[in-house]
Amino acid sequence: MTVDATTKKETKVPAPVKVKRAATKGKGKKADATVAKLRIRVRAYEHKVLDNSVRQIMDTALRYGADIVGPVPLPTEIKKYTVNRASFVYKDAREQFEMRVHKRLIDILNPTAKVVEALTNLSLPSGVNIDVKML
Numbered sequence: 001m002t003v004d005a006t007t008k009k010e011t012k013v014p015a016p017v018k019v020k021r022a023a024t025k026g027k028g029k030k031a032d033a034t035v036a037k038l039r040i041r042v043r044a045y046e047h048k049v050l051d052n053s054v055r056q057i058m059d060t061a062l063r064y065g066a067d068i069v070g071p072v073p074l075p076t077e078i079k080k081y082t083v084n085r086a087s088f089v090y091k092d093a094r095e096q097f098e099m100r101v102h103k104r105l106i107d108i109l110n111p112t113a114k115v116v117e118a119l120t121n122l123s124l125p126s127g128v129n130i131d132v133k134m135l
Contacts, residue, residue: 037135038108038116041074044128047102053128054104060118067109074103 040057044050054071061068078100085093108115124130 036110038111038119039133039135040106040108040119041131041133042071042104042106042128043101043131045099045101046127049125049127050102050104053124054106056122056124057106057119060122061106061108061111061115064112064115064118066111066115068106069109070104070106072105074105077101077103 042050042054042057044053058068058071078098080096080098082094082096084091085095119132
């Protein structure tokens with residue numbers, strides 16, 4: 001109980017709450033509860049097509065009530081190629097080309113069978129590569 005000096009009223013102060021933590025094994029490592037996780041990595045050359053595909057995957061998972069983490073943008077992979085313009089002479093004349101691979105990461109926590117089935121039946125545009133892992 002504390003007394004407020006200006007109003008002369010007594011107020012109750014809540015007692016500190018103890019937080020229970022999971023038992024730990026080893027030094028400083030927390031034991032995680034087993035959470036099934038579906039990790040989806042989506043890759044494409046065009047970012048607009050990639051974003052539409054990710055939106056389609058997320059809408060499908062949310063429709064069946066799944067918990068989603070993401071989409072997390074991963075670093076764009078850039079492959080650069082340098083080519084001589086001429087075949088025999090003019091060594092200084094060169095052209096540079098590059099290919100950009102845009103990537104996104106989506107985690108679906110505790111996926112149900114309906115979510116997995118809906119994601120496997122999903123039709124995505126060509127040029128979008130999907131890697132699915134169960135963690």
